[in-house]
Amino acid sequence: MALSPLDIHNKEFSRGFRGYDEDEVNEFLEQIMKDYENVLEENKALKSSLKETKEKISHFNTIEETLQKSILIAQEAAEDVRRNSVQESKLIVKEAEKNADRIVNEALSRARKIALEIEDLKKQSKVFRNRFRMLIEAQLDMIKTDDWEKLLEYEPDTEHLESAADVE
Numbered sequence: 261m262a263l264s265p266l267d268i269h270n271k272e273f274s275r276g277f278r279g280y281d282e283d284e285v286n287e288f289l290e291q292i293m294k295d296y297e298n299v300l301e302e303n304k305a306l307k308s309s310l311k312e313t314k315e316k317i318s319h320f321n322t323i324e325e326t327l328q329k330s331i332l333i334a335q336e337a338a339e340d341v342r343r344n345s346v347q348e349s350k351l352i353v354k355e356a357e358k359n360a361d362r363i364v365n366e367a368l369s370r371a372r373k374i375a376l377e378i379e380d381l382k383k384q385s386k387v388f389r390n391r392f393r394m395l396i397e398a399q400l401d402m403i404k405t406d407d408w409e410k411l412l413e414y415e416p417d418t419e420h421l422e423s424a425a426d427v428e
Contacts, residue, residue, distance in 0.1 A: 265297040 268289055
């Protein structure tokens with residue numbers, strides 16, 4: 261067991277015939293007692309500081325563990341977000357491709373329908389043109405006939421018409 265400053269102070273030595281000078285021994289013991297008391301106080305302060313430092317280290321270790329867990333959770337969340345965004349982008353691309361295919365197919369279908377209508381209109385215009393040409397040629401043939409000359413040479417019998425008008 262360690263000596264306390266009080267133990268040093270209360271220490272009594274036996275006296276011998278030519279022993280040590282009592283004042284000198286007491287003065288030396290007094291000095292040892294003060295130094296020992298200072299060492300004990302310093303030791304107490306260092307123990308207190310060590311305890312406080314250990315508590316701080318424990319606190320910082322707890323904070324470090326929490327931060328590491330938070331970082332792991334954040335990394336996992338970021339990975340989940342990345343995976344989800346990749347999957348969502350694939351779905352969006354797939355949907356866009358389907359819509360593009362549908363739009364292209366509809367456009368091709370409409371183009372075919374319009375092409376058929378154009379062909380039908382061409383046929384109808386040819387038929388109309390041929391019929392119109394035949395009608396005009398028939399009219400021209402009619403104009404070219406001698407019947408017009410005969411019509412211009414025709415003179416009505418007015419006497420016959422007058423007698424018919426009297427009869428009525």
